[in-house]
Amino acid sequence: MGSLTQKVSAQEITNPKGLYDPRVHGYSHVATVPANSILVFVAGQAGTDSEGQLSKDFRTQVSFTFKNLATALKSKGLELHHIAKLTTLVVNYNAEKHKILIEEGKKFWPDEKFPVNTLIPVSGLALDGMLIEIDATAAGEVIKQANRG
Numbered sequence: 001m002g003s004l005t006q007k008v009s010a011q012e013i014t015n016p017k018g019l020y021d022p023r024v025h026g027y028s029h030v031a032t033v034p035a036n037s038i039l040v041f042v043a044g045q046a047g048t049d050s051e052g053q054l055s056k057d058f059r060t061q062v063s064f065t066f067k068n069l070a071t072a073l074k075s076k077g078l079e080l081h082h083i084a085k086l087t088t089l090v091v092n093y094n095a096e097k098h099k100i101l102i103e104e105g106k107k108f109w110p111d112e113k114f115p116v117n118t119l120i121p122v123s124g125l126a127l128d129g130m131l132i133e134i135d136a137t138a139a140g141e142v143i144k145q146a147n148r149g
Contacts, residue, residue, distance in 0.1 A: 011037070011115045011139050026102040027117035031084035037139040040082075042072045044089070044133040046125070054129045059095055061131050062104045068106070069136050078138050080108050083115040085137040091130070093121035121141055 012032040015021055019029050033039070045068040048054055049060025055061055070080050090097055098119075105114060115136070125133050 003066065011082065013084075013115065023112045023114060024102070025098070026105040027114045028131065029084075029116065031116045033046055033139040034085050034141070037141055040073065040076050040078060040138045041136070042136040044087075044135040045069050046127065046130050046133050054127065054131075056129065058131050059100045059104065062100055063107075065132050065134050066104060066108050069134060073136070073138055075139065076138075078140055081113065082138040082140065083136045084139050086117040087135050088117055088119045089122045089125060089133045090120055091125055091132070093119070094117050096125060116125075 011034065012031070013028045014030045015023070015028055016030060017051070022029055034119070045065050046054065047064040049064060055064070066080065069083070073079060073082065088101070099118075106112070109115075125131075
């Protein structure tokens with residue numbers, strides 16, 4: 001009997017003609033995930049360092065949030081470019097925070113193949129001082145491998 005392992009999927013990120021180009025805002029319109037994929041759901045990650053400490057600086061929290069997502073995905077053999085869908089919660093959202101999100105996002109998606117993203121302004125999050133939280137859905141392909149034994 002074979003065992004199941006993960007392999008990177010061939011998901012597709014697109015921005016169809018007839019819709020404006022959302023990449024200037026750091027997201028894409030459509031993510032297509034093949035039927036043979038497993039989905040990896042990552043709980044909302046905050047901008048905490050490895051000790052659980054929050055910076056008061058929004059940009060620092062955004063950077064740590066993306067790094068924390070990357071760490072969670074790496075535990076399943078995936079990377080940030082395997083994310084199909086994000087949900088981003090931002091406390092006291094404004095144009096400056098939007099600009100920072102785009103700038104930091106481009107560091108992690110320099111090819112601008114951004115995941116689909118829903119940004120939701122909120123008045124507060126789970127922890128005092130928490131300014132951002134992002135959850136993710138990523139895709140990995142399931143392949144069968146023969147047991148060697």
